[in-house]
Amino acid sequence: MSFNSADINAFQDIWVFCEQREGKLVNTDFELLSEGRKLADERGSKLVGVLLGHEVQGIAKELGGYGADKIIVCDHPELKFYTTDAYAKVLCDVVMEEKPEVILIGATNIGRDLGPRCAARLHTGLTADCTHLDIDMNNYVNFLTTSSTLDVSTMKFPMEDTNLKMTRPAFGGHLMATIICPRFRPCMSTVRPGVMKKSEFSQEKADACQIVMRQVEISAEDLKTKVIDLVKETKKIVDLIGAEIVVSVGRGISKNVEGGIELAEKLADAFGNAVVGGSRAVIDSGWLPADHQVGQTGKTVHPKVYVALGISGAIQHKAGMQDSEVIIAVNKDETAPIFDCADYGITGDLFKIVPMMIDAIKETRDA
Amino acid sequence: MRIYVCVKQVPDTSGKVAVNPDGTLNRASMAAIINPDDMSAIEQALKLKDATGCQVTAVTMGPPPAEGMLREIIAMGADDGILISAREFGGSDTFATSQIIAAAIHKLGLSDEDMIFCGRQAIDGDTAQVGPQIAEKLEIPQVTYASVIKKSGNSILVKRMLEDGYMMIEVETPCLITCIKDKSIKPRYMTLNGIMECYSKPLMVLDYEALKDEPLIELDTIGLKGSPTNIFKSFTPPQKGVGIMLKGTDKEKVDDLVDRLKNKHVI
Numbered sequence: 016m017s018f019n020s021a022d023i024n025a026f027q028d029i030w031v032f033c034e035q036r037e038g039k040l041v042n043t044d045f046e047l048l049s050e051g052r053k054l055a056d057e058r059g060s061k062l063v064g065v066l067l068g069h070e071v072q073g074i075a076k077e078l079g080g081y082g083a084d085k086i087i088v089c090d091h092p093e094l095k096f097y098t099t100d101a102y103a104k105v106l107c108d109v110v111m112e113e114k115p116e117v118i119l120i121g122a123t124n125i126g127r128d129l130g131p132r133c134a135a136r137l138h139t140g141l142t143a144d145c146t147h148l149d150i151d152m153n154n155y156v157n158f159l160t161t162s163s164t165l166d167v168s169t170m171k172f173p174m175e176d177t178n179l180k181m182t183r184p185a186f187g188g189h190l191m192a193t194i195i196c197p198r199f200r201p202c203m204s205t206v207r208p209g210v211m212k213k214s215e216f217s218q219e220k221a222d223a224c225q226i227v228m229r230q231v232e233i234s235a236e237d238l239k240t241k242v243i244d245l246v247k248e249t250k251k252i253v254d255l256i257g258a259e260i261v262v263s264v265g266r267g268i269s270k271n272v273e274g275g276i277e278l279a280e281k282l283a284d285a286f287g288n289a290v291v292g293g294s295r296a297v298i299d300s301g302w303l304p305a306d307h308q309v310g311q312t313g314k315t316v317h318p319k320v321y322v323a324l325g326i327s328g329a330i331q332h333k334a335g336m337q338d339s340e341v342i343i344a345v346n347k348d349e350t351a352p353i354f355d356c357a358d359y360g361i362t363g364d365l366f367k368i369v370p371m372m373i374d375a376i377k378e379t380r381d382a
Numbered sequence: 383m384r385i386y387v388c389v390k391q392v393p394d395t396s397g398k399v400a401v402n403p404d405g406t407l408n409r410a411s412m413a414a415i416i417n418p419d420d421m422s423a424i425e426q427a428l429k430l431k432d433a434t435g436c437q438v439t440a441v442t443m444g445p446p447p448a449e450g451m452l453r454e455i456i457a458m459g460a461d462d463g464i465l466i467s468a469r470e471f472g473g474s475d476t477f478a479t480s481q482i483i484a485a486a487i488h489k490l491g492l493s494d495e496d497m498i499f500c501g502r503q504a505i506d507g508d509t510a511q512v513g514p515q516i517a518e519k520l521e522i523p524q525v526t527y528a529s530v531i532k533k534s535g536n537s538i539l540v541k542r543m544l545e546d547g548y549m550m551i552e553v554e555t556p557c558l559i560t561c562i563k564d565k566s567i568k569p570r571y572m573t574l575n576g577i578m579e580c581y582s583k584p585l586m587v588l589d590y591e592a593l594k595d596e597p598l599i600e601l602d603t604i605g606l607k608g609s610p611t612n613i614f615k616s617f618t619p620p621q622k623g624v625g626i627m628l629k630g631t632d633k634e635k636v637d638d639l640v641d642r643l644k645n646k647h648v649i
């Protein structure tokens with residue numbers, strides 16, 4: 016098979032690696048296909064999803080509803096559970112044959128295992144954990160105009176450039192960097208879950224989407240790891256990313272941890288449709304489980320309302336919540352940096368303020 | 383058995399971070415620390431050393447002062463250190479970095495029972511890519527996001543964390559494992575003896591000359607120029623416009639807030 020990653024003109028189309036766990040599609044699939052659709056339109060090319068698994072043809076159609084022109088399904092018993100060996104082998108084989116120009120992979124614990132392994136095998140670059148993607152230079156310049164402190168009007172851009180421009184936070188969110196991969200193809204990027212907006216599902220598009228089954232070859236020598244067991248934590252899974260309202264607590268609850276969490280839960284109940292999150296300080300102290308963490312190393316959320324209770328607003332925390340539509344901060348220190356990104360700030364003791372908030376919301380609701 | 387532990391010295395981004403006017407990071411203004419996840423990798427390796435008496439080698443690619451970090455790791459209990467350092471290697475992206483580290487480990491030798499431990503990700507770039515890419519270049523299996531590592535014979539059992547649970551994975555050596563922080567892993571401190579002895583333990587420096595003819599090195603994909611990915615622009619995000627600080631007594635502030643939320647149809 017002739018595959019040369021430096022022969023960049025031989026590559027075309029935008030691909031999305033569609034992850035499934037136990038036969039269920041994951042949210043990043045829809046987010047990435049929606050974003051991929053935008054990129055394919057900018058590039059004037061096709062959007063293709065690649066789905067690996069066992070007996071997964073049934074779920075492929077749904078992916079079409081988010082804008083894919085085609086889904087390539089690789090079905091094999093060895094693909095039932097994710098293993099680096101089998102998945103990297105199959106994905107790289109298809110890529111080497113079909114030569115896509117761009118591959119997007121969700122930056123999940125699986126995507127971040129698969130992406131770098133494949134990029135190294137395909138001899139190309141990979142940009143991790145991207146939060147913004149552009150192909151069209153006009154769109155990129157517009158993005159810089161609104162999302163950076165650069166004086167774009169004084170800068171020159173190569174307007175004909177068709178490289179994928181992959182923007183991601185660096186140094187704990189203190190800097191943003193836009194990365195390109197000009198000499199090799201495919202351009203690969205893992206994309207942060209929860210950042211790209213998922214488009215509306217369209218049954219019409221789903222019906223129009225072409226499903227292609229592909230032969231898969233996996234031999235015993237390809238497999239050097241064995242999954243002995245897969246354990247699902249039975250705890251309630253929090254859907255921070257999809258929540259409309261997030262009420263987060265920080266170290267400010269330390270004088271009465273249980274009371275503080277209870278207040279946050281009651282406030283969440285009063286809002287309705289809300290879930291409780293936390294800063295890293297809270298997760299590191301073991302006050303809330305890890306999947307509640309918001310921020311750079313936690314989750315990125317953009318709910319309608321984000322309430323920060325007793326959170327100082329370190330840059331790593333802001334990285335995960337500053338794009339929320341309305342931000343409310345309660346902190347007893349009026350100089351806390353969280354107030355710099357809050358729409359409404361209240362200085363005060365959260366143990367006094369929050370009970371009043373709960374009452375006031377309930378009153379308004381009942382009125 | 384030898385365990386190579388890949389470690390990186392990173393700027394401590396937890397405190398104030400200074401950015402130069404050109405948008406690059408002012409590294410000189412920040413303390414250099416051992417990357418936090420790498421501390422887990424070191425501890426996991428030293429635990430296996432305690433149990434099996436294996437050799438633990440700390441490997442880093444970085445500027446010459448990174449030697450100090452290797453000495454610290456030796457003082458914690460590692461046997462020796464490898465410093466990969468050359469101007470030609472500077473500015474490498476993860477593809478280039480992993481190629482160089484893989485070439486160095488290949489040169490030093492990776493036997494059937496050896497392992498490579500990395501941190502899951504380094505806090506300067508947060509990419510989590512270098513480990514898997516080293517594994518691919520050396521054509522050995524990888525297990526990422528490891529919280530518990532157990533050895534029995536040539537087979538290694540790893541608890542690999544997922545967002546919603548975990549997998550138990552069996553892998554044979556040689557292999558590469560990336561380690562996460564976990565409550566069960568408490569990185570040890572340097573010992574007094576360790577500190578006294580760390581300067582008499584072997585520390586090898588591998589420069590461009592030493593690695594340029596290695597089979598795994600492609601001279602046109604290393605360093606700033608050769609790296610497949612390039613920085614097109616770097617910038618600081620604008621501060622969101624400061625919002626409204628609500629005024630009055632606690633009760634007045636809360637009522638004002640709830641009024642505003644009502645007007646926005648949030649409640």
Ligand SMILES: Cc1cc2nc3c(=O)[nH]c(=O)nc-3n(C[C@H](O)[C@H](O)[C@H](O)COP(=O)(O)OP(=O)(O)OC[C@H]3O[C@@H](n4cnc5c(N)ncnc54)[C@H](O)[C@@H]3O)c2cc1C
Nearest residue numbers: 265266267294295296310311312313325327329331347365
């Ligand atoms: C690489 C890296 C990644 C990181 N990733 C994340 C991440 O994903 N998410 C994250 O959150 N952090 C992250 N951090 C940590 C971050 O830097 C901060 O340390 C953390 O966010 C602080 O949490 P906090 O605001 O709860 O605690 P603190 O900074 O201690 O703030 C507590 C606040 O509560 C206020 N307070 C105290 N008592 C009361 C009271 N009774 N009523 C009202 N207010 C009160 C105080 O004034 C203070 O402002 C990361 C750090 C690094 C280096």
Ligand SMILES: Nc1ncnc2c1ncn2[C@@H]1O[C@H](COP(=O)(O)O)[C@@H](O)[C@H]1O
Nearest residue numbers: 388389443500501503504509510511512
């Ligand atoms: N320059 C380096 N020298 C040694 N190890 C490194 C280097 N860069 C990355 N690593 C290893 O790879 C892991 C992941 O790094 P990164 O891909 O940069 O997030 C780190 O935790 C280290 O174990």
